[in-house]
Amino acid sequence: VSGSNAVGTGTGVLGDTKSLNTTLSSGVYYLQDNTRGSGIFTYDMSGYSFFPDFFLPGSLWKDSDNVLNAAKDKAAVDAHYYAGVTYDYYKNVFGRNSYDNKGAAIKSSVHYSSNYNNAFWNGSQMVYGDGDGTNFISFSGGIDVVGHELTHAVTEKSSNLVYQNESGALNESLSDIFGTLIEFYNGKNPDFEIGEDIYTPGTAGDALRSMSDPTKYGYPDNYSNRYTGTSDNGGVHTNSSIINKAAYLMSEGGTQYGVTVPAIGRDKMGAIFYRANTVYLTSNATFSQARAAAVQSAADLYGAGSAEVNAVNKAFDAVGVQ
Numbered sequence: 001v002s003g004s005n006a007v008g009t010g011t012g013v014l015g016d017t018k019s020l021n022t023t024l025s026s027g028v029y030y031l032q033d034n035t036r037g038s039g040i041f042t043y044d045m046s047g048y049s050f051f052p053d054f055f056l057p058g059s060l061w062k063d064s065d066n067v068l069n070a071a072k073d074k075a076a077v078d079a080h081y082y083a084g085v086t087y088d089y090y091k092n093v094f095g096r097n098s099y100d101n102k103g104a105a106i107k108s109s110v111h112y113s114s115n116y117n118n119a120f121w122n123g124s125q126m127v128y129g130d131g132d133g134t135n136f137i138s139f140s141g142g143i144d145v146v147g148h149e150l151t152h153a154v155t156e157k158s159s160n161l162v163y164q165n166e167s168g169a170l171n172e173s174l175s176d177i178f179g180t181l182i183e184f185y186n187g188k189n190p191d192f193e194i195g196e197d198i199y200t201p202g203t204a205g206d207a208l209r210s211m212s213d214p215t216k217y218g219y220p221d222n223y224s225n226r227y228t229g230t231s232d233n234g235g236v237h238t239n240s241s242i243i244n245k246a247a248y249l250m251s252e253g254g255t256q257y258g259v260t261v262p263a264i265g266r267d268k269m270g271a272i273f274y275r276a277n278t279v280y281l282t283s284n285a286t287f288s289q290a291r292a293a294a295v296q297s298a299a300d301l302y303g304a305g306s307a308e309v310n311a312v313n314k315a316f317d318a319v320g321v322q
């Protein structure tokens with residue numbers, strides 16, 4: 001909508017208060033943030049569940065008084081706010097202006113379908129379900145989930161890794177890696193777990209995946225244990241854990257299968273994977289090619305004989321990827 005910039009307040013999925021960039025138009029406030037790129041727009045799908053995709057994005061979220069503290073507001077508040085944090089991360093850390101580096105408008109829809117236990121990037125926008133309330137709560141309540149989804153858009157505009165088999169697992173891992181780095185950038189209860197804030201509200205301390213110990217949830221932490229079947233596009237959400245573990249080891253250090261990896265920290269790990277995604281990886285990249293891309297990226301950034309290059313090699317050794 002066309003109108004004037006406003007700042008509202010809202011309550012998020014976890015009950016936390018945050019300020020929101022909104023737009024005032026004809027006496028109505030909209031979740032339209034004009035301060036970032038071509039804007040961040042958050043829409044309402046109202047739980048409509050009959051062929052919902054046909055109705056995306058839904059209607060631009062409107063509010064009467066710029067105070068979004070009702071129960072149905074929470075998912076919209078977090079989708080809007082965390083999209084802004086994700087925009088800020090890519091802009092401030094890598095100088096990237098939105099997911100296309102050309103300031104593309106960022107669109108999110110919440111209350112997708114009914115009891116929808118997932119979230120996704122559909123090629124044009126982010127879409128969030130509310131969960132069934134037992135297995136999941138509203139997916140936009142997880143900043144690592146929001147960062148994960150928007151990173152699919154970054155990857156699409158960069159390496160464009162094909163969403164199946166090893167390239168698909170790399171695609172998935174990049175989304176978990178940057179979803180996590182965005183969670184650390186935001187600074188609230190950051191961890192190397194995925195989806196912990198929106199998974200099983202009745203159970204504390206669990207998550208969808210763990211980058212620090214994928215085996216906690218039955219996922220592989222080495223190439224020899226990779227899934228080679230066809231479900232989930234060839235196990236893209238399973239084999240991603242192998243690369244996730246390598247990224248974790250690079251960042252935090254550690255030893256597995258007799259290989260010790262020295263820590264280089266989150267920021268350098270992020271810089272290496274960002275350069276790999278935007279400069280070296282091609283759409284059909286294998287895990288082995290990802291190792292080469294990460295090594296080359298580290299060499300470009302820190303020098304051929306650097307401790308960073310050594311850490312990258314050791315990390316991929318530790319997960320059995322040559």
Ligand SMILES: O=C(O)[C@H](CCc1ccccc1)CC1(C(=O)N[C@@H](Cc2c[nH]c3ccccc23)C(=O)O)CCCC1
Nearest residue numbers: 117118119120121144145148149152172195208232237
């Ligand atoms: O973006 C993605 O990779 C996932 C998108 C999945 C999807 C793809 C196509 C159409 C609909 C949904 C969504 C997320 C995901 O990892 N989903 C996993 C785990 C999962 C979420 N809800 C589930 C319900 C049942 C089983 C598994 C799941 C999956 O779809 O496998 C990413 C972060 C959290 C949710």
Ligand SMILES: [Ca+2]
Nearest residue numbers: 144191193194
């Ligand atoms: Ca997390």
Ligand SMILES: [Ca+2]
Nearest residue numbers: 199200201203
């Ligand atoms: Ca839980």
Ligand SMILES: [Zn+2]
Nearest residue numbers: 148152172175
């Ligand atoms: Zn994903």
